Amino acid sequence: MLLKLSKDIVNSELFRSVSEISAQKIMSCYQCGKCTAGCPLADKMDYVPNEMMRLCMLGQIEDLLDSKAIWLCTSCFQCGTRCPKGIEVHRVFEALRSLALREGKNYTDIEELPKEVLDEMPQQAIIAGYRKFESLE
Numbered sequence: 787m788l789l790k791l792s793k794d795i796v797n798s799e800l801f802r803s804v805s806e807i808s809a810q811k812i813m814s815c816y817q818c819g820k821c822t823a824g825c826p827l828a829d830k831m832d833y834v835p836n837e838m839m840r841l842c843m844l845g846q847i848e849d850l851l852d853s854k855a856i857w858l859c860t861s862c863f864q865c866g867t868r869c870p871k872g873i874e875v876h877r878v879f880e881a882l883r884s885l886a887l888r889e890g891k892n893y894t895d896i897e898e899l900p901k902e903v904l905d906e907m908p909q910q911a912i913i914a915g916y917r918k919f920e921s922l923e
């Protein structure tokens with residue numbers, strides 16, 4: 787029964803998408819927690835890195851697409867350098883962000899940013915924000 791459940795998860799469209807986009811072996815995570823222990827944003831996340839990995843393994847990816855954590859990861863690479871299984875956790879977060887954006891789940895709306903903020907924000911920051919937080923559709 788457990789084996790069948792696991793096969794169903796691995797063959798599900800969302801799991802395959804996360805695996806392919808991230809190019810990481812998600813099922814090899816053994817929940818040691820080293821990624822979370824080194825993550826500078828963990829205390830701000832609703833799902834810390836090892837929880838995020840576990841939810842992927844359990845097939846609960848839709849929950850992650852609605853999470854705050856996927857937008858907070860700064861791709862600092864700390865988790866990947868600590869992982870004994872060589873998993874680049876930030877790539878899994880990036881894959882989840884891509885899928886959320888494809889579903890139209892934007893994190894920000896540029897039209898809602900106050901004009902004073904836009905006037906003062908460096909152009910590079912605005913473009914980087916667009917690329918990370920909005921699908922621009």
Ligand code: SF4
Nearest residue numbers: 815817818819821869
């Ligand atoms: S460090 Fe690697 S093996 Fe450990 S919980 Fe994080 S992703 Fe999983």
Ligand code: SF4
Nearest residue numbers: 825859862863865876
């Ligand atoms: S890359 Fe993301 S998840 Fe990994 S340690 Fe940095 S902020 Fe945390």
